[in-house]
Amino acid sequence: MAFTDLGDVRLFHTDDGPGDGGPGDGHPGDGGPGETALLLVHGLGSDSHEWVQHIPALARHHRVIAADMRGHGYSSAPETGNTPRAMAGDLARLCAELGIGSCVAVGHSMGAQIVSHLAVEHPSLVDALVAVDPGYGFAGPVADAFPSMIERMREDPLAVSLANDRWTSNRATPEWLREWHRRRVLGTPPHVLLQAFEAMFGGPDALGVRHNSDAYLSRRECPVLTFWFDPAQAAWEAGLLKDPRSKVVVWEGSSHRLHEERPAEFLLVVTNWLRSLSS
Template identity: 60%
Template sequence: MPYADIGDDIRIFYTDDGSGDGPPLLLVHGWGTDSHQWSWHIDALTAAGRRVIAVDLRGHGYSSVPETGNTPRMMAEDLNALLDRLDIPQVIAVGHSMGGQVVSILAVEHPDRVRALVALDPGYGITDDIAQGFPGMIEGLHGERPHAAAEAIDEWCTNAATPAVVRRWHKRRLYGMAPHVLAQAFEAMFTDPGAIGVRPASDDYLARRRCPVLSIWADPRRASWEAGLLKVPKSKVVCWEGSSHRLHEERPAEFVHLVEGWLRRLRV
């Protein structure tokens, strides 16, 4: 059954596909979406000989929707508990957007759990000029039309490269979300005490990662910034300039090819 009860009335939905000798891939979606986000990639990754676990984070998709605790740190602890339940000692953690925060927290707080990390246009490294707009966004998420506010935020995530079906898919996911989860998760990423989404908090926390990191960005400035943080050998930063925040959904085959090539060089 693709559910795991991990305590405190939290039930996590996941799928477990494929097989392989190395650490499984753990796929972690972004804010306001769910593990269906990886439908573009799972078949290709399993065909490459990988075991692939895709999860719905708490508050998202088919997983439990608690009234509180919908934060990247609690989500990372949920993943650690899920891997305990599945008797998986180590994974290659892959996270998009907020999921990039979640897997980075998992790697910092449970370093033996993460063999390697892939971050896709992750939700960290935000500069102050962008962060100045966050209070207004949060006010909208707490307002009378939270889903409309979330949709307005999500418009930043697409551009002319984004297929219409991807835009529609994410809009439908957002409108199915509990508003309090959208607000809590956004605040916990960027404005709450201990949030790591905005610089310099991003720098200090991410420098604690002790595994190889492959980071894929759409923004060359943020790509250059993270390149300065990666000290573990064989870490790599790639920039797909011109892509949107949905870069791996716009270029799924290229994403799988890049990740598989990097993992082969790591001998994972």
């Protein structure tokens, strides 16, 4: 079934690949019969179609679950509670429903917050984590701008979200990709855009600002592969990673959507890293 009813929310998801999603032999990435599932998590104002360039290749050797978060895509949109923490809880329940005992959680932007919550609050579920230009750990002028952005979003969530979306691209971003994401933002309920953004960057425990994220992200015990286009952000996160198998990748010149701009290279780096975890 492409939909799973979790009670307060109904999630759309796809389930591809040969693996059974169980704990297997404890070595994610080896392509064996007990392969740990890959859980792909999109960003704010997007949906699981974000991973269409990656799913076919990953599903050759992995069970791949790609879900629309609450309030996004084909999933239902509750009136309240559309936050990264709630979305992580949804994914934990979805994994239980699908019989997934452990996974490699891959998250882009807001999705990186979601999978980090999953790794901290449900550590037995997350064998390894991939964060793609994460929406956490901002400091300085960027973090200082969040309160005023949230105030403007309360008046017009869609206009501010579209302006934010324009920031996510640069000259390396294909025009079709910019338009694809613009249309996804337009299709996301405004109250979801506001609630999720405020929880990410304005709440008392918002991981989007560094004074909240330092201690919390340090609680991730699993190996982490993280991609950044900003070397300064990459250097900051490198100091938080606990497992020696963790790796930080910097792609200067790319945009926030680096995994969609460079899908073949992204897949190569991810699959090689997963393979290294079993060696």
